[in-house]
Amino acid sequence: MILLSEYIAAIDGVNITPVMDAAKIELSSGYVCDMLSDVMGSAKSGQAWITIMKHLNVIAVASMTGIPVIIFAKSSNPDQAVIDKAVEEEICLVQSSKTAFELSGILYQMLN
Amino acid sequence: MSPVALMQRVQDLKIDWIAITDHNSMANCPAYEKVAGDFGIAFTWGVEIQTAEEIHLLAYFDDHSQAQEFDKLLYSSLLPLQNDADFFGDQVVIDENENIIKLEERALINSSIWGVDEAVDMIRNHDGYCMPAHIDATANSIISQLGFIPNPEMFDAFGITAKCNVEAYKQQVPYLETNSLIRSSDAHYLADMGSGWTKFYVEKPVMEEIMLTVSGTNGRLISI
Numbered sequence: 001m002i003l004l005s006e007y008i009a010a011i012d013g014v015n016i017t018p019v020m021d022a023a024k025i026e027l028s029s030g031y032v033c034d035m036l037s038d039v040m041g042s043a044k045s046g047q048a049w050i051t052i053m054k055h056l057n058v059i060a061v062a063s064m065t066g067i068p069v070i071i072f073a074k075s076s077n078p079d080q081a082v083i084d085k086a087v088e089e090e091i092c093l094v095q096s097s098k099t100a101f102e103l104s105g106i107l108y109q110m111l112n
Numbered sequence: 113m114s115p116v117a118l119m120q121r122v123q124d125l126k127i128d129w130i131a132i133t134d135h136n137s138m139a140n141c142p143a144y145e146k147v148a149g150d151f152g153i154a155f156t157w158g159v160e161i162q163t164a165e166e167i168h169l170l171a172y173f174d175d176h177s178q179a180q181e182f183d184k185l186l187y188s189s190l191l192p193l194q195n196d197a198d199f200f201g202d203q204v205v206i207d208e209n210e211n212i213i214k215l216e217e218r219a220l221i222n223s224s225i226w227g228v229d230e231a232v233d234m235i236r237n238h239d240g241y242c243m244p245a246h247i248d249a250t251a252n253s254i255i256s257q258l259g260f261i262p263n264p265e266m267f268d269a270f271g272i273t274a275k276c277n278v279e280a281y282k283q284q285v286p287y288l289e290t291n292s293l294i295r296s297s298d299a300h301y302l303a304d305m306g307s308g309w310t311k312f313y314v315e316k317p318v319m320e321e322i323m324l325t326v327s328g329t330n331g332r333l334i335s336i
Contacts (some may be wrong), residue, residue, distance in 0.1 A: 036164075036259030054164050055227060057258040 001026050002110050004092060005068055011108050013096040025068045028034065030107045032058060032100050036061045041097065043067055047088040050103045054078040059085040068092060073100040114210055114304055115147035123151050125306040129317045131296075132269050133158035133170050135243075136190055138183045138218045140206040141176075146208040154317035160245055161186060162221075163228045165177050166261050168203050168245035170271055171235045172319045182238040187218070194221040228254065232266055240323045241319045243269040246298060247285070248276045261285075274308025278336060295336040311335045 004025035008015060015022050028046040032054045033039050043049055045066025051058065054076050064068055069092040072078065078093065086093045094105060122130055122248035125203065130153060132144050141157040148155035157179045158172040173179035194217055195203050203216035219249065228244075235242045243252040244261070247270050254261055262269035264270075270290045272281070297308040314321035 035256055037256045040259045051166060053257075055229075055258055055262075057260070057262055060262075061259050 001028055002050070003027070004094075007110060008094055009017050010110060011071070011094075011096045011103055013094045015092060016078075017086050017091070017093045019087055020090065021107055022092060022094075023070075025092055027069070027107070027111070030104060031067070032104050037069065038106060041109055043045050048107060050100050051102070052076040054082060056085060058082065059089055060092060062086075062091045063089045069094060071096060073098060073103055076082060085090075115144045115206070115208060116210070117302060118144070119151040119153055119304070120146075121302050121305045122153050123242065127153070127306060129154035130155070131156035131158040131172055133160040133172075134220070135160050136162060136186060136224065137203075138179055139214070139216065141179070143206050143208045143329075156317070156319060159183070159186065161226070161230050161231050162223045162252070164167065164223055165228055165253055165257045166223055167212050167254045167257045168236075169228060169231055169242060169254075170245045170336055171208075171231075171240045173238065173240045174320055175239050176320045178238040178240065182240060185234060186224060186226075187225040190218055190220070191222045191224050191225065195221070208308065217291040223296070224317050228258075229266075232256050241268045241323060243267050243271050245271045246273045246280050248272050261288075264288060268292075268323055271296060271298075272308075272336070273298065275306075289326075290336075291328060291334055294322075294334075295335055311324070 001021050004027055005022040008022055027048050031043040031047045032050045034051050036057055039061050042057045043065040047067055048071050049067045050073055051069045061083050073093045135323055137158045143156045156172050161169045163169055200221055203220055204212045205214035207213050232242055247253050247255055250256055270291050272295050274297050294310050295308045297304055299305045312325050325332040
């Protein structure tokens with residue numbers, strides 16, 4: 001287990017939902033995919049979801065699967081409506097300029 | 113597919129009305145429309161937009177000047193990548209006599225920067241009609257990309273594949289009206305033509321009438 005705040009520091013990430021306290025979110029694993037139909041069926045709670053998909057449906061899928069945080073790779077930039085919905089659903093959103101490959105590698109190393 | 117060979121096949125199959133929906137471009141609609149006219153086949157201008165989420169979204173237009181305006185905006189929204197002709201083939205624009213009038217260099221296989229919501233707005237602003245393509249497919253469908261259809265009411269209808277078992281599929285999408293499902297062949301080759309089709313009972317072959325079949329207005333009918 002690691003804290004989301006530690007991971008954000010390691011990836012030069014920005015918490016774009018600052019009302020969500022990253023120091024209180026624990027990560028046990030990660031999931032990397034942009035197809036939401038797949039994420040819905042396979043992602044699990046406690047995982048950081050790394051994606052470039054920024055459609056509003058990401059929040060519903062995170063909420064359904066119990067994902068506490070979505071990491072937007074390559075500076076993928078969701079609309080304000082997505083950020084507002086995330087706050088409402090208590091899901092943290094983080095943005096990083098790194099690629100999904102780099103983001104997964106760093107998370108994997110920190111967890112193992 | 114050459115327009116003459118295509119329309120000959122459409123005529124042989126006794127299909128009365130077709131649309132072509134090339135990937136991210138309507139540049140070939142004028143030539144195909146002329147040849148369709150020669151064969152007495154009704155023709156609708158269409159395009160399959162690949163949105164930023166890699167959803168395939170079909171747009172159809174009754175108004176051709178609006179369609180051309182839309183096509184320009186769509187073109188400028190495509191990611192500026194060169195087509196790899198060795199891999200994807202040449203992207204040609206032809207006239208009705210199959211003369212090549214333009215070689216398109218920008219990769220039409222790629223996505224638009226428009227998200228699906230923005231693409232729908234752009235279609236609506238140009239008096240177009242829109243439906244997500246092959247919603248029962250496992251790739252590039254609104255359901256594969258977004259997990260579920262966020263707001264079905266934003267679309268006019270929903271495209272299904274030639275082989276979709278509607279009875280079984282309806283269990284997965286109980287919130288969609290059967291009347292709003294339109295089956296098509298999505299034919300990329302002559303051999304696939306006619307593999308999927310929809311019957312419309314309408315006053316004339318225009319998209320506006322298809323929308324009346326979806327709502328069952330004034331005796332219009334649709335069956336798949």
